[in-house]
Amino acid sequence: DTEVTQTPKHLVMGMTNKKSLKCEQHMGHRAMYWYKQKAKKPPELMFVYSYEKLSINESVPSRFSPECPNSSLLNLHLHALQPEDSALYLCASSRGQGAGEQYFGPGTRLTVT
Amino acid sequence: RKEVEQDPGPFNVPEGATVAFNCTYSNSASQSFFWYRQDCRKEPKLLMSVYSSGNEDGRFTAQLNRASQYISLLIRDSKLSDSATYLCVLFTGFQKLVFGTGTRLLVSP
Numbered sequence: 001d002t003e004v005t006q007t008p009k010h011l012v013m014g015m016t017n018k019k020s021l022k023c024e025q026h027m028g029h030r031a032m033y034w035y036k037q038k039a040k041k042p043p044e045l046m047f048v049y050s051y052e053k054l055s056i057n058e059s060v061p062s063r064f065s066p067e068c069p070n071s072s073l074l075n076l077h078l079h080a081l082q083p084e085d086s087a088l089y090l091c092a093s094s095r096g097q098g099a100g101e102q103y104f105g106p107g108t109r110l111t112v113t
Numbered sequence: 114r115k116e117v118e119q120d121p122g123p124f125n126v127p128e129g130a131t132v133a134f135n136c137t138y139s140n141s142a143s144q145s146f147f148w149y150r151q152d153c154r155k156e157p158k159l160l161m162s163v164y165s166s167g168n169e170d171g172r173f174t175a176q177l178n179r180a181s182q183y184i185s186l187l188i189r190d191s192k193l194s195d196s197a198t199y200l201c202v203l204f205t206g207f208q209k210l211v212f213g214t215g216t217r218l219l220v221s222p
Contacts, residue, residue, distance in 0.1 A: 041214065042200060042212035042213065042214055042215060043157065043212055045209050045210070048208070048209065055208075056208070056209060088154075090156055090157075097208050098208060100144075100145045100146075100147055100162070100202070100204030100210060101147070101159055101162065102159070102210060103159070104156035104157050104158065105156060106155065106156050107156050
């Protein structure tokens with residue numbers, strides 16, 4: 001099973017809402033990632049979790065809050081977002097943080113109104 | 114200078130053609146290299162790793178030239194289903210992937 005799943009597929013939220021994005025993998029991977037991708041741009045790394053601990057935060061605004069409840073799950077909590085935060089949010093996993101082969105989920109397409 | 118540079122294309126080729134993409138990188142400490150493909154409005158998918166000795170996977174051949182700091186991808190006998198954006202990706206000493214902006218390929222009948 002080489003699948004990373006993400007929910008929801010689409011999300012529309014107002015600037016005062018709180019919502020969460022969810023990601024799950026059952027490949028036994030120990031590193032998980034959140035990326036943000038705008039149209040016609042490459043993915044931009046946001047956060048890296050390694051063995052359920054946050055190891056990289058790419059200076060992401062605090063309105064994005066990651067959480068790794070266990071080795072299979074990764075959440076991204078959203079609060080007080082701005083319209084410019086509208087993007088495709090991709091989750092990925094890899095065997096370890098030192099592995100370049102990453103498996104991506106289908107993403108959550110987020111629109112902030 | 115960008116860390117990874119790719120020609121954005123699009124490369125328009127007929128079915129059956131051979132097409133090649135290059136990618137240059139600036140960080141000589143880059144540890145490993147990959148090609149990912151991304152279909153429109155879909156997630157990136159790993160196409161292949163790139164090894165110094167060059168490697169082949171079916172119709173796809175990847176090459177790495179560390180001295181000149183470029184990698185290449187050759188696609189033979191192009192199929193309509195090869196139409197996608199091809200992302201050149203480096204794995205750096207900072208334990209993260211660095212993506213190029215991608216090269217768009219359009220294969221026509």
